[in-house]
Amino acid sequence: MQKLQETAEKIRTMEIRGAGRIAKAAAEAIRDYAAGLDVASIEEFSTRIQEASSFLISTRPTAVSLPNAVKLASKYSSGNVEEARKEIIENANCFIERADKALGIIGKIGSRRIQDGDVIMTHCNSNAALSIITTAFEDGKDILVIATESRPRRQGLLTVRHLNNFGVPTTLIVDSAVRYYMKEVDKVIVGADAIASNGALVNKIGTSQLALAANEARKSFMVAAETFKFSPNTILGNPIEIEERSSDEVIDPVILADLSQVQVKNPVFDFTPAKYIDMIVTDIGIISPGMAYAIIKEHLGW
Ligand code: RI2
Numbered sequence: 249m250q251k252l253q254e255t256a257e258k259i260r261t262m263e264i265r266g267a268g269r270i271a272k273a274a275a276e277a278i279r280d281y282a283a284g285l286d287v288a289s290i291e292e293f294s295t296r297i298q299e300a301s302s303f304l305i306s307t308r309p310t311a312v313s314l315p316n317a318v319k320l321a322s323k324y325s326s327g328n329v330e331e332a333r334k335e336i337i338e339n340a341n342c343f344i345e346r347a348d349k350a351l352g353i354i355g356k357i358g359s360r361r362i363q364d365g366d367v368i369m370t371h372c373n374s375n376a377a378l379s380i381i382t383t384a385f386e387d388g389k390d391i392l393v394i395a396t397e398s399r400p401r402r403q404g405l406l407t408v409r410h411l412n413n414f415g416v417p418t419t420l421i422v423d424s425a426v427r428y429y430m431k432e433v434d435k436v437i438v439g440a441d442a443i444a445s446n447g448a449l450v451n452k453i454g455t456s457q458l459a460l461a462a463n464e465a466r467k468s469f470m471v472a473a474e475t476f477k478f479s480p481n482t483i484l485g486n487p488i489e490i491e492e493r494s495s496d497e498v499i500d501p502v503i504l505a506d507l508s509q510v511q512v513k514n515p516v517f518d519f520t521p522a523k524y525i526d527m528i529v530t531d532i533g534i535i536s537p538g539m540a541y542a543i544i545k546e547h548l549g550w
Contacts, residue, residue: 252277252300259314260307262401267441267477268375271317272347274304278321279340282333293329297322297336309489310450310517312442312479316548317343320476343476350474350531355379358437358472358529362389366434369394369426369462372452373403373410374439376472380529381437382414393418394429398452400497400514423454427461436462440473440528444482445544447522447537450490453515459524471528471537475547478540491516 255277258264264273281300287293301318308314320343324335358380362368366384368391370377385391393411395418398404404420411418421429436458442450449455449471462469479488495504495512504512522537532547 249281249300252281252304256304256307259304265403266373266375267311267313267439268347268351268474270308270311271313271476272344274314275317275321275340275343275347277304278318279337282322282336282340285333287329290327290329290332293332308491310441310491311477312481312488313474313477316476316478316480317347346531347474347476350476351375351379353531354472354474354529355383357534358470359383359387359389361470361527361529361534362391362435364389365391367392367394367432369396369429369433369436369458370407371396371404371426371436371438371455371458372398373406374451374472376474376529377437377439378407378410380470380472381411381416385414385416391416394433395420396423396426396454396458397421398454399423403452423457426454426458427464430461430465430467433462433465433467435468435470437470437472440471440477441517442488443471443473443478443528443537443540444488445479445541446482447525447528447540449520449522449525449537450488450517451520453518456518456520456524459520463524468526469524471525473528473530475530475532475543478543478548480544480548483541483544488519490518 255273259270301322304318305315321340323339324332326332354376362384395407396404408418408420438451438455440451459469493514493516498512498514525537527534
C-alpha cells in the first residue's frame with residue numbers, strides 16, 4: 249500500500265498532474281498493488297482492491313480520467329485470486345498502452361485540421377493539445393502558438409518550455425490578455441479534464457473565457473481529449489465536481505493572514521458549454537460535442 253499511497257499523494261499535490269498522466273499513474277498504482285497483494289481469499293482481494301481504488305479516486309475530484317482509469321484497470325471476473333490478479337495486471341497494462349497510443353492518434357488526426365500559417369492559442373498544459381500542435385509543426389506547417397500563463401500554478405510555463413524544445417515559435421501571455429489577442433488567432437486548442445454526456449467541457453479555470461472570446465471573434469475552438477476523459481456518471485445527471493484548491497496557490501498565506509476581511513477562492517476548473525465547441529479530437533476520430541453520449545455508450549462500456 250505504501251507505493252500506492254505515494255502515488256496518491258503525488259496526484260493530490262499535483263507533482264503528477266494533467267488528466268492523462270494522472271490516469272496512467274493510477275492504473276500503474278493499481279496494477280502494482282494487485283501484483284503484490286498477499287491475501288487469503290478472493291473476498292479479501294476484492295475488499296483491498298476496492299479500498300485502494302477509492303483511495304486513489306479521492307485524490308482529485310474533477311478529472312474523470314482518474315475514476316475511468318481505475319475502473320478499467322481494476323476490472324476482473326475470476327473468483328480465483330491468482331487469476332484475478334493476472335486480469336488486473338493485463339487490464340492496467342492495456343489501459344496504459346491505449347493511453348500512450350491515444351496521444352499519438354489525437355496528434356495525427358487533429359494536426360490535419362491545422363493549416364499552414366495558423367496562429368493557435370492554447371491554455372494551461374495539455375499533452376493531448378500539445379500532441380496536435382507539435383505534430384502539425386513536425387509535418388512542416390508554419391504555425392505560431394500563443395500560450396496562456398494559467399494562473400495560479402502557471403502550467404503555461406511547462407507548455408512554452410515543451411514548445412520551445414520542439415522549436416515552435418511561441419508567445420507567452422497572461423490569462424487576462426486572452427481577448428486582446430484573440431483577433432490574431434485562427435484556432436484555439438485546449439485539453440480536457442472531463443467531458444459531460446451533453447458535450448460540455450470541464451478544463452482548467454479560464455478555458456471558458458477562451459471559448460467566449462473565440463466565439464465572439466468567430467475563431468474555431470477545438471478540444472483534444474482521449475475517450476477516457478468522457479464522464480459516464482453525467483448520463484445519470486450527476487454533476488462534475490469542480491475542485492477547489494488551497495488559497496496558498498493564489499496568495500502568500502502570511503500576506504493573507506493580515507487581511508482579515510478578505511477571503512480567497514481557488515476553483516481550478518470551469519465549464520464550457522457544448523455550443524462553444526466546434527470539435528473534439530479523440531483517439532477514435534473527430535466528433536462534434538453532440539456525440540459525447542455515443543462515446544460514453546460505445547467506448548466506455550456503459
Ligand atoms: P492532458 C490539466 O489539469 C489541464 O486542465 C489540462 O488541460 C488537462 O489536465 C488535460 O491534460 P491539471 O492536472 O491530459 O493541471 O491533455 O489540473 O495532459
